[in-house]
Amino acid sequence: MTRVPPLTPWPLRVLAGRCAREWARDRALLGLPSRSFFRADPALDLSCEIGGARAANPAGIAAGPHTQLAGNIVRGWLAGARSFELKTVQALDAIEIPRPCIEVDGLGYNVEWSQELSLDESLREYVTAAMLLEILGGWPELRAELGDPGPHVLELSVGYDLAGVASPRMRDFIATLCDAGAVLDGLRRELPPPLDVWREHPFRRRLVGGATLSTFHGCPPSEVASIVRHLMEVHDLDVTIKLNPTLLGERRVEAILRDLGYEDIALEPAAFAEDLALDAALDLIRGLDALARARGRRFGIKLTNTLVVRGGRGRLPGRRVYLSGPPLHALAVALLDELAGRLPGLLRLGPADEGTVPVAFSAGVGRGNFAVVAGIGLAPVTVCTDLLHPGGYGRLGGMLRSLQRQLRAAGLATLNEWVALRHAAARAAGHRDAAAAHAASLTSPAGAAPYRRENVQTGRRARDARLALWDCSACNLCESVCPNGAMLSLPSPAESAEGFAAKHQLVCLAELCNACGNCETFCPEEGAPFAVKPRLFLDRARFAADAGPAFHVGPSPGTTEPPFVVTAAAAVAGEAGRLAALLNGPQGLPLRAEDLT
Ligand SMILES: Cc1cc2nc3c(=O)[nH]c(=O)nc-3n(C[C@H](O)[C@H](O)[C@H](O)COP(=O)(O)O)c2cc1C
Known part of the structure; x- marks a missing residue:
């Protein structure tokens, strides 16, 4: 392997x-x-x-x-x-x-x-x-x-x-x-x-x-x-x-x-x-x-x-x-x-x-x-x-x-x-x-x-909820404690038909994540944010090899809006539209599509 x-x-x-x-x-x-x-x-x-x-x-x-x-x-x-x-x-x-x-x-x-x-x-x-x-x-x-x-x-x-x-x-x-x-x-x-x-x-x-x-x-x-x-x-x-x-x-x-x-x-x-x-x-x-x-x-x-x-x-x-x-x-x-x-x-x-x-x-x-x-x-x-x-x-x-x-x-x-x-x-x-x-x-x-x-000892926070793909307490602790900046908080689009409940959504920039576990230590919910939240890949080979909630993010063909095309792995089939709405929103993924080619 x-x-x-x-x-x-x-x-x-x-x-x-x-x-x-x-x-x-x-x-x-x-x-x-x-x-x-x-x-x-x-x-x-x-x-x-x-x-x-x-x-x-x-x-x-x-x-x-x-x-x-x-x-x-x-x-x-x-x-x-x-x-x-x-x-x-x-x-x-x-x-x-x-x-x-x-x-x-x-x-x-x-x-x-x-x-x-x-x-x-x-x-x-x-x-x-x-x-x-x-x-x-x-x-x-x-x-x-x-x-x-x-x-x-x-x-x-x-x-x-x-x-x-x-x-x-x-x-x-x-x-x-x-x-x-x-x-x-x-x-x-x-x-x-x-x-x-x-x-x-x-x-x-x-x-x-x-x-x-x-x-x-x-x-x-x-x-x-x-x-x-x-x-x-x-x-x-x-x-x-x-x-x-x-x-x-x-x-x-x-x-x-x-x-x-x-x-x-x-x-x-x-x-x-x-x-x-x-x-x-x-x-x-x-x-x-x-x-x-x-x-x-x-x-x-x-x-x-x-x-x-x-x-x-x-x-x-x-x-x-x-x-x-x-x-x-x-x-x-x-x-x-x-x-x-x-x-x-x-x-x-x-x-x-x-x-x-x-x-x-x-x-x-x-x-x-x-x-x-x-x-x-x-x-x-x-x-x-x-x-x-x-x-x-x-x-x-x-x-x-x-x-x-x-x-x-x-x-x-x-x-x-x-x-x-x-x-x-x-x-x-x-x-x-x-x-x-x-x-x-x-x-x-x-x-x-x-x-x-x-x-x-800082003391563990109570874990009274199970972490899921979308929505969470949106405390953003996973984002601030990640040494690699791999957890990213994006504002949920206000006008989205996708029905996000939390003000922010957390995604994992998976190529920058080495699963060190620090986000899980501080997450107030049960689960590891880097493994449960949408895992975004720019690299097709790594996307294909991932067993988790993986999404490939690529540039839209030509120079048309929206900037990013999202493909979902089998584990999260049906979620690509929601992620695309988040990433392509006005406060979406802070990357430029032209740099991804
Ligand atoms: C996760 C982690 C990885 C580390 N990796 C290295 C390393 O590769 N080389 C090294 O010389 N020290 C390494 N260290 C030690 C730190 O450089 C530092 O000397 C030590 O952690 C003490 O400082 P601190 O109390 O501020 O963490 C590592 C420490 C941590 C916590």
Whole structure:
């Protein structure tokens, strides 16, 4: 049986055409309404250095579902992120991820351990994203709305062993992201009007500033060092290694989680045995920093990847699941404090610090702690789990606005001043630095409260109705929590003979959906929106292979109205007319028929 791909990314032509149509019609881009775009306060300078480049602010998106597809990266950028740890790629690029693969509810569990696109598809997505960010950043209509968006940084993420990273296909992949000229030239021809004026634009050819190495899955220290050396020597890249919370050791991790009330998290002892031990990690960091400096490159660390645990809540398949969100924050901060104490002067914390090893962060960051973490001087401060909650990408704006508010309240104009203030306040209170102060605060009842078990659960909503093809509570939660923007809410046509009851109908853009399960988690009704709601396909082969309520959407022949022709699968025979009325309505599918040919 041929494998049905979990994702079939939309081509640049369709994405760019959608941007043009949605902006003109709805003041939205790729499903994100303009009220969710981040507008920076021009009086404040939030910029920071990331791997030798400047980013307009420290907010970033951590490797995961939000950095796999081009459209996701664009949504993140519109919402304020200025750095992107691209979804980890590896030589094994046809793996099967079990479903569902994500379950968040305050904290997060996932089994999405690698990218699902082929290397060629990932490459196209990352180049497409880079082009769209450059286009949107210079698009006069958007600039009038957002002001100067400032610079952003894309960071490659690779795993998981030397043989894979050094394999010819991965070599080509990395080399192409370092000079994407040929791929860019192929794609620029796809740009449809009115964005075709960008076809001759001198797009940036070097797309990534550095690479982050995911040291997951028990990669031994000698191999980590070899991969870092390979990336520096063969590809001339700055390298960050993403460390795991297992570095704290099983007893310490257990104690922190129990103190915060997580009796339900079962640790996986084998994960601690397989993973890097703290002393080996300290030697590794010292050695790689020296190697990088000798080569005129930068070496950094990122805290942390997820924690391997047993079972989770029992909904995800498999014995090992990966924990993220608030409890991980407590672990990562304890690890940061430990490393800063054990590597005096080496880590770059604070604006005037002499340390040579920059520290990036990703662990349970949200609106409540973003400013504190940025105030330690960590950059970028990246987010994943928080964005899987209602509000989705729009939650980034809340984090950045809270940082802006705190700067203004303190009478400051720059992020550097904020970092200096936080370190000075920490030292005045008797702490080594702002990292130590934050670690100490997490052991106090007030500081620990937001991370305690009883406070992080959002609580399931009552499920008193069964989800059906048409109509539902139309709360649109499935739309906002989908990292891929695959669930789309369309207003029911007012004058339709089709008799829709709800004000909005939800449809699934099925090629962008990888059945992660997050929409089902938040749906107040019984059922999985991505599987029950109309599944729309632009691709005929995928439509034909789908067993669900599938519809093919194609352009009408010629230039006649209505724009879309809908064909229904056998499972939903008789429903094509209703869907066509919805998609062809004045507020219908935000695509242009001419881009679908
Ligand atoms: C669904 C999901 C997928 C992830 N995929 C990756 C990945 O491919 N590579 C990686 O290095 N980290 C991956 N991560 C880890 C995140 O990048 C991040 O380090 C971690 O989740 C902690 O941040 P958070 O608490 O904000 O989620 C993933 C996390 C989640 C929740």
